[in-house]
Amino acid sequence: MAEAAEFTSPGGCPVSPQAAAFDAFEGPYQVDPADALRWSRDQEPVFYSPKLGYWVVSRYDDIKAVFRDNILFSPCNALEKVTPFSDEAMAVLKSYDYAMNRTMVNEDEPAHMERRRALMEHFIPANLEPRQEMVRRLTREKMDAFIDDGRADLVARMLYEVPLTVALEFLGVPPDDQETLKRFSVAHTVNTWGRPTPEQQVEVAHSVGKFWRYAGEVLDKMRAEPDGPGWMHYAIRRNAEIPEVVTDSYLHSMMMAIIVAAHETTALASTNMFKLLLTHRDAWADICADPSLIPNAVEESLRYAGSIVAWRRQTTAPATVGGVDLPEGAKLMIVMASANRDTRQFENADSFDIYRDSAIDHLSFGYGSHQCMGKNIARMEMRIFLEEMSRRLPHLRLSEQEFSYLPNTSFRGPEALWVEWDPSRNPERAAPALRDRQLHFPVGAPQRKDIARPVRVAALRQEAEGVLGVTLEDTRGRPLPDWSAGAHVELCLDGYERKYSLCGRDGRYEVAILREEAGRGGSRHFHEALREGAELKLRGPSNLFKLDETAPHHVLVAGGIGITPILAMADRLKALGKPYELHYAGRSRASMAFLDRLQADHGAALRLYPKSEGARADLAAIVDALPEGARLHVCGPERMISALEDRTRHLPEGTLRFEHFAADAPALDPAVERPFEVELADSGFSVAVPADTTLLEALRVAGVDLPSDCCEGLCGSCEVSVLDGAVDHRDKVLTRAERAANRRMMACCSRARDGKRLRLAL
Known part of the structure; x- marks a missing residue:
């Protein structure tokens, strides 16, 4: 093989050794795609892979931007074979009259949007609600067949067949030959996203050709009953109404493509979910104790180990992604698995945390106009699987096994998942009615209000006049998730929900609460109700006020209780050895929190402005003294932020970053609002x-x-x-x-x- 330095991208630029060594079919990427691209997220977020012939995109914001623009970044190559077929394999496909056309996954505008609008009705959450009972019935039937066995391969016994049956019923196709369909689906995956040998290509081509014929036969049967139930019958009726939009060839292609799309990805995602949860026993135990956590556990599983690892796009004109110039016709592999573990988007991204209230931000379903239409079907199935299994087999555990995966660039999930349990401990043996209990989770994304972790007050202290310092710990003695400077949490107690910035770490959380007599009552309640040992709920951490650690110099400005995120930033900059200065204004020293800590840890960088002593921060002078490239982070009252906005208007965008610590917008009043x-x-x-x-x-x-x-x-x-x-x-x-x-x-x-x-x- 040539030395890495000899490789160049299509534009002629040298390819780095790591990019040249990247192999999507072997080694680390097949073991853990997100971890395999950690170096890329940190150093080279867009790189050309000579082995793959694609530009690989690994960061969250870049991938979301590509998804958002479906004109510049065409989906035309989404189903293109990663490994081109040999002439012999192509001849095999031709013998079956294989003529797969574009579908909604890989077609351009305006055809894509016209078809999506015409065929979307069945995927609306309200129209999916009635299907929950069918999914639950199928799941229970499968569980009934193995619940007393003590050992099972969940893929073979439930997680493959239920999504397939649901998919066929959704389409309106009778589930006549599931094993044939399974073989077809695997062949389709290898055909499109795998790297089969020349001998395997011929075998795969026969399976794909048979799949094509099978789809056509099923479609002909369904055409004979155009008023039948299901999405394909609906599409057939739309074909009769608007044949120029829902064409004959499109129906045949969709018949084949959606059987794979509607069930295989859900089966793999469900398998990944159970493997994750049974590996992270604390999370499994929490779900068994509190099933309300299930919807968000599904989202976090999709974030951490979704079944769709990567997708593809192709530029229709010269484009720039992540600061890298790409030529027209450049092929992109956008790795959502990597985006979902990007620390720039997710706090503590490498940790699996079912209490993560930003899990819904994952890109496993894509984003924008081509976002997966069946996302809510997948959610619905995964939730019911998890609810039924955790209720009926809470003592479930993973068996000792070697996990195997089908080698390909884009889909991931174990081919088998062996689990075991002691049937004598099955709860329903003592309480038969347990089998038929059920919860109802509305179809759609989980609501953030339903996601919160239990914490306990470990310590209280008076940080300053009217400022209560609170140390929080996990009620079960676990370390709380890590966080980055500028992050906040939301405390929930007795109907009050308020956000507070984090300002200390050691596996526990520290916040400071200013008592606001003229506020809405939340701060007063926390001051009066919190006691050492008291339990409450917490959401987060989340960070929407991130510190730009790459800047050459930082100026931190705090007013009053706005010191809390600013203190965390100062701590971080000191630990990094970065130059910074800290300006802190308040009514009086007695009212300014953390003074002793600030003077001890940041004395050389600290400037204090107690109003009672006649001190006043000269904001104009602070701005005028900003070194080139410096970042100004400020948290405080409205007038301080407004003044700094005025003073920095002439500076480059991004110089000023601010966070308000109070909202003053009135609540929505229907009497005065207009629709x-x-x-x-x-x-x-x-x-x-x-x-x-x-x-x-x-x-x-x-x-x-x-x-x-x-x-x-x-x-x-x-x-x-x-x-x-x-x-x-x-x-x-x-x-x-x-x-x-x-x-x-x-x-x-x-x-x-x-x-x-x-x-x-x-």
Whole structure:
């Protein structure tokens, strides 16, 4: 093999040794794709792989940007064979009249959006709800057959066949020959995403050809009963209504493609989920004790080990991704498994945490106009699998085994999953009614309000006048998840939910709560109700105020209780040996929290401005003294942030980063609000937003998975891009310049100005 230095990308640039060594079919990528690309996320987030012939993209923001623009980054190669077939294999396919056409997965606009709109109705959450009972019935039947055996391969006994049966029933196809379908599906995966040998290519080609013929035969049977149930019958009726959109050739191709898409990915994802949870016994035990955790456990499993590892795109013009210039026609492999473990997006990304309230941000279903239409079917099945298994077999454990995977670039899940248990300990032997108990989880993404971990107050202390210091620990004695400077948590107690920045770490969390007599009552309640040993719930950690550790110099400015995230930033910069200065203003020394700690740990960098002593921070001088490339991080009252916005208007974008510690936007008042409509450009739908509903709420009802956190316009996690229309901005995130540009809005609080129409990039 040539030396790494001899490889060049299609543009002629040298390929790094790590990029040249990357192999998507062997070695680390096949063991753990996310870990195998850690070096890429950290050093070379977009690189050319000579062995693969693709540009590999590994970071979350870059992959999301590629998904978002389906014009510049065409899906045309999504189903293209990674390994081209030999002439002999192609001849085999031809002998079966194989003529697979483009489907919604790999077709361009405007055809894609026209078909998606025409065929989307069956995938809406409200229309999927009635199918939950069928999934539960199938799951129970499979479990009944092995529950007294004490040992089973979950893939063979349940996790393959149930998703296949659900897929066939959803399509309206009778499940006549499941083993044949299984062989066909595996062949289709190897055909498209694998690297079969020349001999294997011929064998695979025969299986794919038979699959093609089988799909055609089934389709002919279904055409004879156009009024039958299921999505394919619906598509056949739409074919009769709008043949120019839902074409004959499209039906045959979709018949074959969706059998694979609708069941194999769910089967693999479910297998990954059980392997993860039975490996992380604490998580399994928590779910058995509290089934309300199940929806988010599914999302975290999809984030940490989803079944769709990578997808593909091709540039239609010269493009730039992650600062790398790509030529027209460049083929991209976008690795969602790597994006889902990107520390720039997820706090403590390498940890599996079923309490992670940002798990829904994963890209395992894709993003944008090509996001998986069947995502909510997969969620529904995985939740029911987990609910039934954890209730009926809480003592389940993994058997000793070697896991095997089908080598390919894009799909991942064990081919078998052996588990064991003691049948004499099955709970339903003592309580037969346990078999028929069930919970109902609404179809769709989980709600953040349902995700919280139990914590205990380990210590209380007075940090300053009116400031209560609180140390929190896990109720079960486990270390709490790690976090990065600027992160916050949300405390939940007696109906009060409030966010507080983290300011200390040792496996426990430290927060400081300012008692606000004129506030909404939350801080007063925490001051009065918290006692050492008291238990409460906690969400997070989340970080929407990240420290830019790459900057050459940092200036940190805090006002009052805004010192909490700023203190954590100072601690981090000191640990890194980075130059920084810290400016802290308050009413008096007695009211300023953490003074002793600040003076002991950051004395050389610290500047104090107690108002009672006549000291006042000269914000203009602070800004004027900023070194080139410096970052200014500020947390404090509105007037301080507003003044710094004015002073930094002439500086490069990104110089100033700020976080408010209070919201002052009024609650939604239906009596004065006006309804409006939004057009979702990427999805091709329109959504009505009533006067008593936020944009965020209306989008979720429509099945759009939009992340959110505070729902008060403080955090920025529900940001959407605005393509057209005037926005009534009510957030505390955007700068004045960003509001004036009218390109972004926060869905939780902002609305259309004067009730007019908005067009959004969703």
